[in-house]
Amino acid sequence: MRPKWGSMKHLPILFAALIAAAPALAEAPKVINAVAHSTGMGWDFDVTIEHPDTGWDHYADGWEIIDAQGKVLGTRILHHPHVKEQPFTRSLRHVMLPDGTREVFIRVKCSEHGWKDSGYKVTLTR
Numbered sequence: 001m002r003p004k005w006g007s008m009k010h011l012p013i014l015f016a017a018l019i020a021a022a023p024a025l026a027e028a029p030k031v032i033n034a035v036a037h038s039t040g041m042g043w044d045f046d047v048t049i050e051h052p053d054t055g056w057d058h059y060a061d062g063w064e065i066i067d068a069q070g071k072v073l074g075t076r077i078l079h080h081p082h083v084k085e086q087p088f089t090r091s092l093r094h095v096m097l098p099d100g101t102r103e104v105f106i107r108v109k110c111s112e113h114g115w116k117d118s119g120y121k122v123t124l125t126r
Helices: 008-026
Strands: 030-039 042-050 060-066 072-077 088-095 103-110 120-123
Touching: 030 088, 030 103, 030 120, 042 060, 042 072, 042 103, 060 088, 072 088
Parallel strands: none
Antiparallel strands: 030 042, 042 088, 060 072, 060 103, 103 120
16 A cells, blocks of 8 residues: 555645755865965965855865875864855964975865865965
């Protein structure tokens, strides 16, 4: 026996709601800018992120600096959503990088979908 789902008249409304929500659900967090400044022995990073934060259940909650082999060199935790502040920039200071490092990559994480794009390259110049 099939479960009762109610009348068919509600299907167009459900379908419209799903279509409207699809673009927001599909958007992963992304890095739109990142710069690094040498501070003597370490580096300061300023990273600008864009993500359709909806609140505490779904928001960009961190970013990492990784090398070409995927080794994590620094992590910035984002402790709250930025619903009304998009895009937004956050910094990580005094990051120690291995000697000879000429480029790093930034990847960003959201609370719902995990780690995304690691393709944002930052070239390091002193």
